[in-house]
Amino acid sequence: MAFFQKIKEAFIKNEDKDKYLSGLDRSKKSFGDRLRALSNNFHGINDELLEEIMVILLESDVGIHTAQKIVDAFESNAKDLKNYDSMEDYLISILYDFYDEEQDAPINYNEDGPTVILMVGVNGSGKTTTSAKLIRHYLQQQKSVAVVAADTFRAGAIDQIDTWANRLGVPCIKGKPNQDPSSVIVDGCRYAKEHNVDILICDTAGRLQNKTNLMNELSKMRRVVSKEIEGGPHEVWLVLDATTGQNGISQAKIFLEATDVSGIVLTKMDGTAKGGVVLAIRDLLHLPVRFLGLGEKPEDLKSFDINAFLMGITKGMDADE
Numbered sequence: 001m002a003f004f005q006k007i008k009e010a011f012i013k014n015e016d017k018d019k020y021l022s023g024l025d026r027s028k029k030s031f032g033d034r035l036r037a038l039s040n041n042f043h044g045i046n047d048e049l050l051e052e053i054m055v056i057l058l059e060s061d062v063g064i065h066t067a068q069k070i071v072d073a074f075e076s077n078a079k080d081l082k083n084y085d086s087m088e089d090y091l092i093s094i095l096y097d098f099y100d101e102e103q104d105a106p107i108n109y110n111e112d113g114p115t116v117i118l119m120v121g122v123n124g125s126g127k128t129t130t131s132a133k134l135i136r137h138y139l140q141q142q143k144s145v146a147v148v149a150a151d152t153f154r155a156g157a158i159d160q161i162d163t164w165a166n167r168l169g170v171p172c173i174k175g176k177p178n179q180d181p182s183s184v185i186v187d188g189c190r191y192a193k194e195h196n197v198d199i200l201i202c203d204t205a206g207r208l209q210n211k212t213n214l215m216n217e218l219s220k221m222r223r224v225v226s227k228e229i230e231g232g233p234h235e236v237w238l239v240l241d242a243t244t245g246q247n248g249i250s251q252a253k254i255f256l257e258a259t260d261v262s263g264i265v266l267t268k269m270d271g272t273a274k275g276g277v278v279l280a281i282r283d284l285l286h287l288p289v290r291f292l293g294l295g296e297k298p299e300d301l302k303s304f305d306i307n308a309f310l311m312g313i314t315k316g317m318d319a320d321e
């Protein structure tokens with residue numbers, strides 16, 4: 001069976017498939033459609049073709065380092081592929097293996113009390129919106145959820161998450177503007193323990209003015225959570241704006257130097273053709289992509305699925321043809 005068939009079979013079972021297709025449509029235009037255009041002039045695997053694949057990867061923002069690795073892996077076994085379809089199928093299999101989802105541990109949920117998730121990332125990356133989307137995601141899974149408005153530095157951030165919490169009918173634990181975010185997080189943890197909350201989402205501030213401050217602030221937050229709730233924080237998710245592509249990766253590295261991060265949420269994927277950044281993240285940051293933001297609405301945050309992702313960026317809506 002062609003490799004793509006396997007992806008398609010898994011994709012069909014994903015209930016978020018329509019959102020994946022619409023949200024990744026721009027990436028598909030820059031990747032899948034351009035790849036397919038190579039079928040018009042396919043003369044086997046040669047330097048020209050490898051060069052074209054490289055350019056397509058780069059323009060999808062896979063980044064030079066990662067793109068080179070992908071092309072090398074592809075080249076080493078592709079020589080005998082005689083037609084475009086088998087070439088495309090093999091390339092998709094390389095991208096699949098490259099992501100290698102098997103290496104990901106499942107999300108670390110606390111079996112004995114609230115699971116605390118710290119949301120970190122620079123301002124504007126979509127952290128607050130993603131926190132709101134996560135509330136919905138977990139409510140849909142019949143979990144009890146509360147949110148902590150620990151971004152006490154940005155005027156408006158507290159109101160923003162509070163409004164979302166009200167709309168979604170979950171408690172929002174908030175402090176005053178400029179209050180120490182860690183003290184608000186302590187209040188949140190205590191509330192979660194007292195009220196048997198399953199998931200506590202902490203929307204933190206994303207100030208990146210200097211690494212030492214960031215490091216101190218993040219380690220204080222971790223420390224207070226771990227004192228209040230055993231094993232916490234159970235997950236620390238770095239929110240990255242996909243439209244910033246490779247710049248987002250440099251930003252991510254600063255956060256990774258400041259604290260342990262257990263996963264990435266990539267927002268605004270619907271607004272960019274740079275979908276290839278998923279592969280660069282995997283290669284350069286060695287972290288699982290946990291969720292993709294595929295639109296602005298609360299229901300537009302989707303659990304990452306490599307099959308749906310590859311389908312979205314390669315064949316998209318044409319997959320039924």
Ligand SMILES: Nc1nc2c(ncn2[C@@H]2O[C@H](COP(=O)(O)OP(=O)(O)OP(=O)(O)O)[C@@H](O)[C@H]2O)c(=O)[nH]1
Nearest residue numbers: 123124125126127128129157267268293294295296
């Ligand atoms: N199209 C689209 N827009 C998004 C997505 N995620 C977030 N946004 C938009 O991005 C903008 C910034 O989002 P916020 O959630 O306010 O960003 P933030 O990181 O919390 O910013 P601070 O609160 O300043 O830290 C908002 O207009 C969101 O609607 C997404 O997946 N797709």
